[in-house]
Amino acid sequence: MKRILFATALLLTVCGLQAQSPKKPLSHRQIHRLVNSVNERQLSGQRDFTMRFDTMFFYYGNQSSQPQLLFTMIPTYDDLGRVSENLGLSETDGDMTIRYFYNGDETRFSHAEIYADINGQLILTGTTRNIFNSRGALVSVMETDTEGEISYADSCDIVYDGQDRITGYRLLSFVPNSSGGEWTEWYNLNSITYSNDSIVSYIRRESFIDETGQDPNEYLLYKSAKFFRNKVDFLFPDIENSWNLDYTTVDQVFLSQKDYLDYTLNSPVSYEKFQLDQSWNPADLIEDAKYDDNGASLLITLTAGQDTTLVLYDFDDDDKVDYYYYISNGILYRSDGISYNEHGRISLILSSFAGQDRFWNYFYTIDEEGRLTEFKEFFISPETRWEQTLRFGYKNTAGSIRQTAASLDIFPNPASACVTVSLPENLSAGYRIAVRDASGRPVAVGAKAGPGCVIDTERLVPGAYFVEITDGATRYTGRFIRN
16 A cells, blocks of 8 residues: 555655754754753653663764763752752863752742853853743743843743633744844744634744745735644744753653654645735635545645645554655655664664665663663764764662763774774673664674674675674673775
8 A cells, every 4th residue: 555655646746845854963052952841741651761860971973073972961859859950061161050949849940040160169150030821831931141131032922712722822032132132033823713622724924935936924824724643733832941951851852753753744734825915814825735644644735836745654553654755746855764663762764865865873772670871863874974872870779870881992984894893891701792784683793803803894785883792781882884
């Protein structure tokens, strides 16, 4: 059925729906800015592993440098399990400490104080404050310096109807300037209407290419909207407080998702999109979308003027996307294959995009107590490659922090004929070594030679490969490129 639908799709003409690319690598500064949202999930029942870590190490490397430690995070928890303090140790910027304050037994902080470590002393540099509305939504985040001047602020204006449904949603950011600053609107969704609590129409401010080739930013009306699996969260992007560094958002920001649908489906699957006249009445129909859902596949047909786009999702036995196709005017523009690991997370994305192959690879290491101890993400394309690693430490009964899954030293890297893996000291006689390709399939074995292990790579096809040594409960990992 998958291949029949795909063959049918290739015969149709299409254009328009943009797919969101998987996550890009994060710099050490972005770690500070992105990790937020404390203790909003329970530790059980939400994932196949636990993550209330006591230390997090962030490593990053690319084609010109081996992975290096950029940032270490050490949280402290209060008696209610909330983060009370975070110590951030940067290898390139100054160290900092964030202290959190809560109202009563609330799980989200009301404000936080940010301190810089200057010559061994903590100096207050700023304060960030949260405001929540009566329904618990975060509607304001404001960061000020020690003089009370606003350095960063976001605001969310939410309008509800009498049935507690959202009918208007607006996001604004404060932009400092020489005269103090001004608020700038960057998202506006209004006139939301419902049928039996399902959204059926709305007006949203967005840009599009008109018949003159211009890219105006104006309000557009969506009518007769239908959402696949009631996925509407993309209509209501959150504002974030950037200073709450905790395990919930490490999950949300860094780890791979549970379904590729979350990466790519950010629109209704059926709708009519209109420009509005001066009286805000529907004028020109500029886009029309229809869909066909047979349970095994979802096919979206999007028509805009003379162009049409087909977007095809195929689902596996667990009802997750395992193939994705994007076809523009009868030409296959993008195709992705997706695999998932035993934890229900994406483990591999093989993507052919505009004639070039790219892949993302995700590796999880779970200890015997069900805790995530390491997460690795690799990206390789014709232009670049990078990797980022998160390692997590947990307090054992002695109160110390332990770190597992250490890196292996592999050389030469890249390689053509063979590579040598420096073996860790004190390995037992029963250690095991595995060499896997990007899909996780075993492809080679190593032969011990002195203090190292030599791996024949001459017969391997060019690409990325991963070496894993296990010795009882201890695990070592590394990566090399075959030219």
